Structure formats: C-alpha cells, structure tokens
Amino acid sequence: MITPVLLCGGSGTRLWPLSRQSYPKQFARIIGGESLFQASARRFTGAGFANPVIITGDDFRFIVTEQLDACGISPACIMIEPEGRNTAPAALAAALFVAAHDPKALILLVPSDHSVADAELFRDAVTHGIVAAAKGQIVTFGITPTRPETGYGWLEAGAETHPGVFRLERFIEKPDRAQAETLFRDTRHLWNAGVFLARAATLIDAFRTHAPEIFHAVEPCLDGAHPDLRFTRIASEPWAKVPENSIDYAVMEKARNVSVVRFSGHWSDLGGWETVWQESPRDEAGNAQTGKATALNCENTLLRSESGEVELVGIGLKNVVAVAMRDAVMVADLSETQSVRQAVQTLRERGAAQAAQLPVDHRPWGWFETLVLEERFQVKRIHVTPGAALSLQSHMHRSEHWIIVAGTARVTVDGAEKLLTENQSVYIPVGAVHRIENPGKVPVVLIEVQTGAYLGEDDIVRHEDLYARQA
Amino acid sequence: MITPVLLCGGSGTRLWPLSRQSYPKQFARIIGGESLFQASARRFTGAGFANPVIITGDDFRFIVTEQLDACGISPACIMIEPEGRNTAPAALAAALFVAAHDPKALILLVPSDHSVADAELFRDAVTHGIVAAAKGQIVTFGITPTRPETGYGWLEAGAETHPGVFRLERFIEKPDRAQAETLFRDTRHLWNAGVFLARAATLIDAFRTHAPEIFHAVEPCLDGAHPDLRFTRIASEPWAKVPENSIDYAVMEKARNVSVVRFSGHWSDLGGWETVWQESPRDEAGNAQTGKATALNCENTLLRSESGEVELVGIGLKNVVAVAMRDAVMVADLSETQSVRQAVQTLRERGAAQAAQLPVDHRPWGWFETLVLEERFQVKRIHVTPGAALSLQSHMHRSEHWIIVAGTARVTVDGAEKLLTENQSVYIPVGAVHRIENPGKVPVVLIEVQTGAYLGEDDIVRHEDLYARQA
Structure with missing residues (x-):
C-alpha cells in the first residue's frame, strides 16, 4: 500500500485572476471539470493506494474538505502548516506522521497543481518504482521531454538498476536555452516532476543526514501537533523556527540513494x-x-x-x-x-482586493459572495451546505436582513428559534445573538442585506462555533 | 436666436459593449464626464440659442430626460419618432415643428454622437453662417481635415459668398484610399460633419422640392402628433409609411442653395x-x-x-x-x-442578452440593476429619484421583499401606506397591489429580492402609472 502525500500549501499568482492568494491554482478548475487538487487526489486512489495525507495552509483547509467531499475521497489526515515553509518541511512532516504508524510505509510525495492526462499510465510508473523504494531508494519520476523547456528542472538518468528504474545521476537546475537544447538531444535527460516514492523511514533518514537543521526543527512540531475538527494542526511555536527550503535543494540533490522512473505520458506543470x-x-x-x-x-x-x-x-x-x-x-x-x-x-x-481575494469566500459551512458593497450597505448571497451551521454570532455595527431563497433554514435570534423556508425573511438588529443552520437535505441559499456604518468581516463576536473559530 | 435640433434616435453597435441597443453611443460617457448627447446639447446653449428640440426613439425617452435634467438643460420639445427612419424624416419633422411657431426661425440640425473639443470655436463657426442662412441658404459645416480619412463623407468648398461662407460645390461619398489622398492635398476639401443651419422654411422648401415623397409622408405625422407627459409623440400610423433616407441623400446633394462654413477645431465622429x-x-x-x-x-x-x-x-x-x-x-x-x-x-x-441590453435598466422613475438572476429568485438594486414613483402594480407569480438601504420611501401595499427608511423592510405577497414612491430629497435605494416560478419583467399589472405606461 502506498500513502499519497499531497502538497497543497502553495499560493502562486501566475494564473491570476483565476488563481488568487485566497484560492490558489491547485483549487481552480483549469482543465476539465475538476480542480488540479481533486484530479491529483483522484489519480492516486484505488488498488494499492491508502487514503491520502494532505498538507495545506490554514486558509485553505475548508477548500480542501469541500473539494475532497465533492469527489468522495476520505483523507487519512489533513495536516495544517501554521505557515508555508516550501516543500522540504512539509514533506518531512508528512513522513513523520506516516512513520508514527508504520516506518516502513511507502509514501508518494506529489505536488497537487500539475496536470497528467493519463492517470493509469502514471500509476503504472509508480508501481515500477515500488521494488526499488522498498529496498531503500528514493524514487523520483522523470517526464520524457517533448521540447527543450527552460522553465523546468531536469534529471539525468544513469544505469538501469531494476526493471524500468535507473540510477539518478544528477539534478539539473532550470537550464538556459542552449543548455536546454543540448539536454533535449540526449535521451538520458528528463523533466523533474517533483514526485517522490520512498519508505517513510528512508525519507526521514535522508533529512536526518542531509538536512539536520530541518529535521531537528520539524520533529518537535509533530510532537506538538493537535487535532482540530477534521484537521491535524502542526504546532505553530516550533514551526516558526523551521527553515524554508525545497525538498530538491534540502535533500534530493545531496542523497546518493535516488533513482528515477521514466514517465512518457503527457504531463504539464501548468506554470502560466x-x-x-x-x-x-x-x-x-x-x-x-x-x-x-x-x-x-x-x-x-x-x-x-x-x-x-x-x-x-x-x-x-x-x-x-x-x-x-x-x-x-x-x-x-x-x-x-x-x-x-x-x-x-x-x-x-494599489490596495485592490482583486490582487488576493476572489469574490467568493469559502467557509467551513459553505460559501458567500458579495453582490454589492457600498459605504453603508452590503448585499451577499450566502450558501449553507446541508448539515452545516454558521457560528452563533453578533455584530456591533450592522443590522442584517436575511431572505431565504432556497432550502429550509433554522434561524436563532436572541434565543428564539424558528424554521424559515423559501420566501421567508428575518431581521437581525445590531447586537442580537444569531445563528443560521441548515438542518435539511438541500443547500440553503439566502440573501443577506447589511446596513450600518461599518461593514467589515471583523465586526463579529463568535459566541459558539462548530468549527472552533475564534474570530 | 437659433433653435438647436438634436438628432438622437440612432443605435449603432460599433462601440459595444459600452454602447448597446438599449443605451446607444450618444448616451454613453466616452470621453470626459458627460455623455456625447449631453455635451452636444450643452454646446448649443447660451447667448443666441433657444431651448433645443430633441428627436429620439421611444426606448430612449427617459434616458433623454434623465440626462437633460442632470445637466440642467430644458428642452423646447422632445419629439418621439415611432420608429427610426434615418435622418431625413426626423429633420423634416423638427423643421415642421419649429415652423409651426415661426417659419423664419433658424434651426441648427446636429447629430448628438460627435465629439468637439472646443465648443466656443464651433459656436463661432455657427455664428458665421447666420447671415447666409437668414438669406435662404442651407449652411453646412466642413471640418478642416487632418488626415486622408476614408471613413467620412467629404465636402468641396467653392467661392466665398459671405465672409467665411463658401458656396458648396459638391458632396463627396466616402472615398477610397487613393481618392482620400487626393482630396486631402487640396484645401478646398473638408469633412462633412452632418451639421446644418437654415431657416425652418428653407429646409421645408428643400424637402418639398427635392424629396416630395418624404415631405408628403411626414406632414400628416406632425398634424397627428400628441403630447404625452414631457414628450411629443409623432403619429405612428402615418409614420409607418414614411420612407427611410438620410438628409444628405434626400435633400442636400440635390439642393443648389447650400453653403459651407469651415471649422478648423478638433472634431471626431467617434465612429469606432x-x-x-x-x-x-x-x-x-x-x-x-x-x-x-x-x-x-x-x-x-x-x-x-x-x-x-x-x-x-x-x-x-x-x-x-x-x-x-x-x-x-x-x-x-x-x-x-x-x-x-x-x-x-x-x-x-446566440441569444445573449448582452448583445442589446445593459445590466442597468433606465426607467422614468430612476433605474434598476439585476444583481443575481437564478431560476427561482432574483435580486435587484433599485434607485428611485426624489419625487418619482413606480407604478401601482401587482404580480401573478412572484413575491417581493424590499429592504430600504438609503433614503426614505413611501410604500403602499394593498391600500396601507407607510414611510420606510434605511434598514427597514416590507414584504409584498403574490397579488398584492403595491407601489413605492420617493417623497424625499435624496435618492431611495432599495434591494428587492423576488422569489417565484416566473420572474419576467412582463409579469406586471399596472393599476396606475404617473408615466402613462400600459405594461
């Protein structure tokens, strides 16, 4: 059994405006009907694969659960990095998590923002790597190049050590044009897909040997990890001291036990x-x-x-x-x-919200979208998933009118509870303690009209929250 | 005194998406803070100019009043063409309207979708034409060309007949490239701006002589014209028989009494x-x-x-x-x-609403904008100008929630009247006879949430309407 580890804490801006800081590339639908994250998670399901471990940032945790739920994939664990530290610390944290249950377990580290046309072909390549990985190799996957690409790192494959598995001679940094042409003419050279298969213990050893400063910084973070709803939060205090580095630089370029399996199917990093x-x-x-x-x-x-x-x-x-x-x-x-x-x-x-934020804001209970925001009023469309509930909350500066336009909601205002359905409304004065829940089987959609002198999201007192949010 | 006649019935699509069938170019803000129509109306105000006559289409009448009110210009008359018939019939209708009061009155026919940088310079040119126009000439205005433009018609000026006024030798159709180069090298050639100054009686005589079929068709339309609020509606039955033609083709190219005044200021038709x-x-x-x-x-x-x-x-x-x-x-x-x-x-x-409609819909009482339209609900932002009122109406298929977010409104629902201000709401069930008015001094803004199985604008029964609309 292989445990896929999906790295999805990244937040690039190269695919703006579709991808934004609040909703990065891996969660966007770029090619096809699923997000890249969903397609990556689905690629490593089925026979031979255990439930995946996901590592992501705090801001993305509810996007992750929403997207996994939507495609019916149960994670073994969703680990929350307190802050992004590039791929090396995240990979080690996942390896330590898996090793705590079974140090010999095979893990497959994968970025969650790449596109692979033929998932089965990729799983075949992974299967080829198992014997070598079981023997203590770190197996990486090299894409057969189709052009002299200067935007990727390359790999140089050496002698075949197991059927379909080659010794990795060296990592090659993003080449210039001339160098890329040279690499492209020699079939030993492959694109580096950033995917690695190894036993958890093998990876941990590699960190201990080649990146001891990361190893010693990350280990206490796992010891201090704590569950929070469906998530495992890595301890933030020790994490603050973890050095930032990529797994290639920190470990792979130094390790001697790295092999490579060739993947000749279609692959793209969708890098721009x-x-x-x-x-x-x-x-x-x-x-x-x-x-x-x-x-x-x-x-x-x-x-x-x-x-x-x-x-x-x-x-x-x-x-x-x-x-x-x-x-x-x-x-x-x-x-x-x-x-x-x-x-x-x-x-x-320039302070434009569009630089970082999407108009739709994802929350543990669903999502909302601002339809109009003016100085003294705001109109939102709010979507509450079945079984979900917003926090019990109150506001200092705004009143709210809620009009239910789909589904049936249970609404509490200052202790009084009632069911409201399509075409019914309720008024929430300043200061009233209120909550909306969706006890039904279909989504609740409501229109919220806020009026007041201050309409910021931070004007909220949370009295109770299913999702353990403080503010 | 000169009576400006602004032709603004046109509805081109060359400046889509800013200009649409429902809100054509002349009403859009293209250069500067005013619409081209507003700038055109303002260009011919002040000493020497009477209040303007406006000719427009039925769909645009409330845009015209809104824009004139916004820039403080009182029209002598807003004539509504039942259907667009190009410029010749509209020009004749305006001339007949003015002549009914004073056949000797000078009228200045102007398109309302051109841009002129220096209004005073253009008024100076118009002033130059007065003596010739008073003597029975039709004075047109030729723009000193700045390039061999193939997109405009040209004029050829002959001998000077009055100071600054030249005999018009001929109209030249849009030239090809080579011909435009030739015209551009000879300073007698000017761009045709489509502006004409003449006595009303002179213009009418020109139609009677050169375009009798238009003259005989248009005359009965004016006899049958009737007032409707602030508008004068041309009779639609005889208008249906009016032939379509431009004033250049129908009259100007045939008339012998045409002069030209040169305008050397900056002018553009903003044709694309x-x-x-x-x-x-x-x-x-x-x-x-x-x-x-x-x-x-x-x-x-x-x-x-x-x-x-x-x-x-x-x-x-x-x-x-x-x-x-x-x-x-x-x-x-x-x-x-x-x-x-x-x-x-x-x-x-493809049936895309965007081909013809703007998201904002202008009405006699203000405007509205659809914020969300789904199968069973719609959210609108509605803006009611001070003193205005929507019709007393009811709907068969939809209920409405109104939340006032700015201003103070008088709301009537099934005979009960109340004042509502910011942060107050009212519910209008299916079938209820309702109205909203703005009795105040500042605009009323409300959010309307509709729910129901059919949300079309045509689900409306108008029981009473300030603006005499049937549906």
Missing part, C-alpha cells in the same frame, strides 16, 4: 497562461475558448470567461490570452504571461 | 474603438486607460474598465483595445475594431 493555452483543446486556428467566450478572426488565443454572467469577445487577436471574471479581467500577449506576477504586485500596491 | 483610442489622452507609449485599468509593458492600447467593480489588466499588448464591463468584455486588435458589429451579431444569434 501560455502553458494553459498549450494544454487546452484548440481549433485549427489555435484558438481555445472556455465558458461564454467568442473568437472572431482570431489566431492562437486563449479566451476564458470564468463567470456565467460575463460574455467575452475577442476580435482580430493574435497570440493573446484573455481571462474574464466578474471582478477582474486579464489580457496578455502569450509571450508575456510570466509578467502576470508583476501585474498582481501592482494591484496589491 | 480605434477612433476613441485616437481621441483619448495617451501616455508616451500610446496607452490610454480609464477606470480601474492597468497597463504593463503595453504599447498603443486602450484599456477601459467601465465598472468600479472590475479590475482590468493588460500585459505586453500592442495595438489592442479592451473594454471591461460587469457583464461583457471586448478585446480587439485596433485595426479590427470595425468587426465589433459582426461580433454583436454573433452574440445576438
């Missing part, structure tokens, strides 16, 4: 909009459209409308990507999509 | 997004931005965010226009902006 364009189904003129998007006289474009409410039209464009959302639109030349990060930085400096 | 880009203030790299728009490594772009809620970012673009609204985004190569019409046609065929 140009790559997404390459990975998207295109017509003869090279145009890819998703959602309500229309291309007229265009060539080599990616036109994505990410909202059912926005019509996106491209006319006479060449080599352009346009992504339209309700609150943000990004239009870029395909060759300049790596500058998206810089653009997001500019927005952040 | 490329022209809007040319007319917009640009930085050294040729980039123009309006609203929440950011250009990064761009060259020769027009980036317009038309909503305070949408951040628009352009990266590495060259010669591109992007216009972002809450419900529609258009991105085009600057050289292909004339294909916008074709794109709108495609949207129309």
Whole structure:
C-alpha cells in the first residue's frame, strides 16, 4: 500500500485572476471539470493506494474538505502548516506522521497543481518504482521531454538498476536555452516532476543526514501537533523556527540513494497562461475558448470567461490570452504571461482586493459572495451546505436582513428559534445573538442585506462555533 | 436666436459593449464626464440659442430626460419618432415643428454622437453662417481635415459668398484610399460633419422640392402628433409609411442653395474603438486607460474598465483595445475594431442578452440593476429619484421583499401606506397591489429580492402609472 502525500500549501499568482492568494491554482478548475487538487487526489486512489495525507495552509483547509467531499475521497489526515515553509518541511512532516504508524510505509510525495492526462499510465510508473523504494531508494519520476523547456528542472538518468528504474545521476537546475537544447538531444535527460516514492523511514533518514537543521526543527512540531475538527494542526511555536527550503535543494540533490522512473505520458506543470493555452483543446486556428467566450478572426488565443454572467469577445487577436471574471479581467500577449506576477504586485500596491481575494469566500459551512458593497450597505448571497451551521454570532455595527431563497433554514435570534423556508425573511438588529443552520437535505441559499456604518468581516463576536473559530 | 435640433434616435453597435441597443453611443460617457448627447446639447446653449428640440426613439425617452435634467438643460420639445427612419424624416419633422411657431426661425440640425473639443470655436463657426442662412441658404459645416480619412463623407468648398461662407460645390461619398489622398492635398476639401443651419422654411422648401415623397409622408405625422407627459409623440400610423433616407441623400446633394462654413477645431465622429483610442489622452507609449485599468509593458492600447467593480489588466499588448464591463468584455486588435458589429451579431444569434441590453435598466422613475438572476429568485438594486414613483402594480407569480438601504420611501401595499427608511423592510405577497414612491430629497435605494416560478419583467399589472405606461 502506498500513502499519497499531497502538497497543497502553495499560493502562486501566475494564473491570476483565476488563481488568487485566497484560492490558489491547485483549487481552480483549469482543465476539465475538476480542480488540479481533486484530479491529483483522484489519480492516486484505488488498488494499492491508502487514503491520502494532505498538507495545506490554514486558509485553505475548508477548500480542501469541500473539494475532497465533492469527489468522495476520505483523507487519512489533513495536516495544517501554521505557515508555508516550501516543500522540504512539509514533506518531512508528512513522513513523520506516516512513520508514527508504520516506518516502513511507502509514501508518494506529489505536488497537487500539475496536470497528467493519463492517470493509469502514471500509476503504472509508480508501481515500477515500488521494488526499488522498498529496498531503500528514493524514487523520483522523470517526464520524457517533448521540447527543450527552460522553465523546468531536469534529471539525468544513469544505469538501469531494476526493471524500468535507473540510477539518478544528477539534478539539473532550470537550464538556459542552449543548455536546454543540448539536454533535449540526449535521451538520458528528463523533466523533474517533483514526485517522490520512498519508505517513510528512508525519507526521514535522508533529512536526518542531509538536512539536520530541518529535521531537528520539524520533529518537535509533530510532537506538538493537535487535532482540530477534521484537521491535524502542526504546532505553530516550533514551526516558526523551521527553515524554508525545497525538498530538491534540502535533500534530493545531496542523497546518493535516488533513482528515477521514466514517465512518457503527457504531463504539464501548468506554470502560466501560455502553458494553459498549450494544454487546452484548440481549433485549427489555435484558438481555445472556455465558458461564454467568442473568437472572431482570431489566431492562437486563449479566451476564458470564468463567470456565467460575463460574455467575452475577442476580435482580430493574435497570440493573446484573455481571462474574464466578474471582478477582474486579464489580457496578455502569450509571450508575456510570466509578467502576470508583476501585474498582481501592482494591484496589491494599489490596495485592490482583486490582487488576493476572489469574490467568493469559502467557509467551513459553505460559501458567500458579495453582490454589492457600498459605504453603508452590503448585499451577499450566502450558501449553507446541508448539515452545516454558521457560528452563533453578533455584530456591533450592522443590522442584517436575511431572505431565504432556497432550502429550509433554522434561524436563532436572541434565543428564539424558528424554521424559515423559501420566501421567508428575518431581521437581525445590531447586537442580537444569531445563528443560521441548515438542518435539511438541500443547500440553503439566502440573501443577506447589511446596513450600518461599518461593514467589515471583523465586526463579529463568535459566541459558539462548530468549527472552533475564534474570530 | 437659433433653435438647436438634436438628432438622437440612432443605435449603432460599433462601440459595444459600452454602447448597446438599449443605451446607444450618444448616451454613453466616452470621453470626459458627460455623455456625447449631453455635451452636444450643452454646446448649443447660451447667448443666441433657444431651448433645443430633441428627436429620439421611444426606448430612449427617459434616458433623454434623465440626462437633460442632470445637466440642467430644458428642452423646447422632445419629439418621439415611432420608429427610426434615418435622418431625413426626423429633420423634416423638427423643421415642421419649429415652423409651426415661426417659419423664419433658424434651426441648427446636429447629430448628438460627435465629439468637439472646443465648443466656443464651433459656436463661432455657427455664428458665421447666420447671415447666409437668414438669406435662404442651407449652411453646412466642413471640418478642416487632418488626415486622408476614408471613413467620412467629404465636402468641396467653392467661392466665398459671405465672409467665411463658401458656396458648396459638391458632396463627396466616402472615398477610397487613393481618392482620400487626393482630396486631402487640396484645401478646398473638408469633412462633412452632418451639421446644418437654415431657416425652418428653407429646409421645408428643400424637402418639398427635392424629396416630395418624404415631405408628403411626414406632414400628416406632425398634424397627428400628441403630447404625452414631457414628450411629443409623432403619429405612428402615418409614420409607418414614411420612407427611410438620410438628409444628405434626400435633400442636400440635390439642393443648389447650400453653403459651407469651415471649422478648423478638433472634431471626431467617434465612429469606432480605434477612433476613441485616437481621441483619448495617451501616455508616451500610446496607452490610454480609464477606470480601474492597468497597463504593463503595453504599447498603443486602450484599456477601459467601465465598472468600479472590475479590475482590468493588460500585459505586453500592442495595438489592442479592451473594454471591461460587469457583464461583457471586448478585446480587439485596433485595426479590427470595425468587426465589433459582426461580433454583436454573433452574440445576438446566440441569444445573449448582452448583445442589446445593459445590466442597468433606465426607467422614468430612476433605474434598476439585476444583481443575481437564478431560476427561482432574483435580486435587484433599485434607485428611485426624489419625487418619482413606480407604478401601482401587482404580480401573478412572484413575491417581493424590499429592504430600504438609503433614503426614505413611501410604500403602499394593498391600500396601507407607510414611510420606510434605511434598514427597514416590507414584504409584498403574490397579488398584492403595491407601489413605492420617493417623497424625499435624496435618492431611495432599495434591494428587492423576488422569489417565484416566473420572474419576467412582463409579469406586471399596472393599476396606475404617473408615466402613462400600459405594461
């Protein structure tokens, strides 16, 4: 049995505006109907795979549970990193967690933001690595390259040590153009997919030997880990002292017991909009459209409308990507999509909420979306999943009107409880202690109209919360 | 005294998505803080000018009153064409209306969707034409060309007949490139701005002589015209028989008594997004931005965010226009902006509301905007101007919750009347006869939450209406 460990604490901005700090790439639907995280989790299910261990950040924990629930995958554990420290500490924490139950257990470390077209082919490659991993090797997976890519790290494979398993000669940093051409001509060279298979104890030993400062910093964090609802929280105080590093730098480039299995299927890191364009189904003129998007006289474009409410039209464009959302639109030349990060930085400096936040905010009980925000009023659409409940709360500065437009809700205001269904409303004056629950079988949708002098999310006193939130 | 006649019945789609069938170009804010219609009306106010006559379509009448009220201009008359018939019938209708009071009155026919940088300079040109017009000439205005433009008609000026007034030798149709170059080299040639100054009787005589079929068709329409609130409705039955034609073709190209005054100030017809880009203030790299728009490594772009809620970012673009609204985004190569019409046609065929409608709907009492429309509920933001009232109405299929978020409203439900202010709400069950009025001094803003099986605007029974609407 292999325990998949999904690393999903990352928060890049290269796929802005679809991916944002509050809802990073791995959780977005980029290709196909599932998020990259969901597809990654699903890729390593079935015969031979145990329930996955997930490592993510505090801000993303309810996105993780929502997305796992939606695709019916039960995690063995959802570990919460108090802060992101790159991949090395996260990988070690997961290895220590698994080793506590069984040090000989095989774990498969995988990024959760890559795209693999043929999951079965990838599982086959993983299966090839098992014998070597069982014998104490750290098995990495090398993608057969299809172009002299300068955006990835590369691997150099050596002699075959087991059927389909090769000694790893060296890691190669992102090459320049000339070097990439050279690497591409020699079939020993593969792209580094950042996927590793090893016994938990093998990985832990590698950290102890090659990255003792990380090993000694992370170990006490696990000892101090504590459960919180469906999550395991890594202790934050010792974690604050953990050095930041990637697993490649910290361990893999130094270890001698690294092998490589070749994967010849289609793989992409979806590292930017140009790559997404390459990975998207295109017509003869090279145009890819998703959602309500229309291309007229265009060539080599990616036109994505990410909202059912926005019509996106491209006319006479060449080599352009346009992504339209309700609150943000990004239009870029395909060759300049790596500058998206810089653009997001500019927005952040201007204080634009769009730099980091999506209009939809995910919570343990469902999600909400701001429809209008003006100085003295705000209108939200709130979606409460069956069985969920918002905290028992009160506000100092705002009154709220709730109108139920779908489902049946149990509403408590200052101790009085009643059931409200479609087309019924309730008024919550300033200071009233209130809660809404969904005791039913279908989602509750309500429209909340807030009025008051201050409408910030932080005007909240939580008297009780199913999800143990303080504020 | 000159009576300005503003023609504003047109509804082009070349500036989609800013301009739509329901809210055409002349009413949009394209350059500066006023609409083109407002700027056109304001251009011909002050000493020497009487209150303007406006000719527009039924769908636009409340936009006209709202925009005139906003800039403090009182119209002499707002004439409603039952259907658009191009400029000739509209011009004749206005001339007949003015002539009914004073056949010798000077009228100045002007399109309301052009841009003129220096209004005073244009008024000076108009003043130059007065003596000739008073003597029975039709005076047109020729713009000193700044480039060999193929998108405009041209004029050829002959000998000077009065100071600054020249005999018009001929109208020249939109030339091809070579012909435009030739015209541009000869200073006798000017752009045709479509502006005409003449006595009402002179214009009517010209129609009687050169376009008798229009003259005989339009005359009975004016006899049958009737007042409706602040409007004068042209009789629709005879109007249905009026032939469609432009004033240039129908009259001007045939008349012998046409003169031309030269206008050397800056003028533009804003005939497409490329022209809007040319007319917009640009930085050294040729980039123009309006609203929440950011250009990064761009060259020769027009980036317009038309909503305070949408951040628009352009990266590495060259010669591109992007216009972002809450419900529609258009991105085009600057050289292909004339294909916008074709794109709108495609949207129309797909049944997209955005082809013709803005999310904001203007009504005689103010405006509303749909925030969410789902199968069984709809949320609207409704804005009622001081002194205005919605009709006394009822619905067969929907209930409504109204929450007042600004101002003070008088609400009537089944005969019971009450005043509601910020943070108060009222429920209107299916079938209840209800009305909302704004008796106050500041706008009323309310959030309306509708629930029901059918939410169409046509589920309305109007029991009484200040604005004489039937449905």
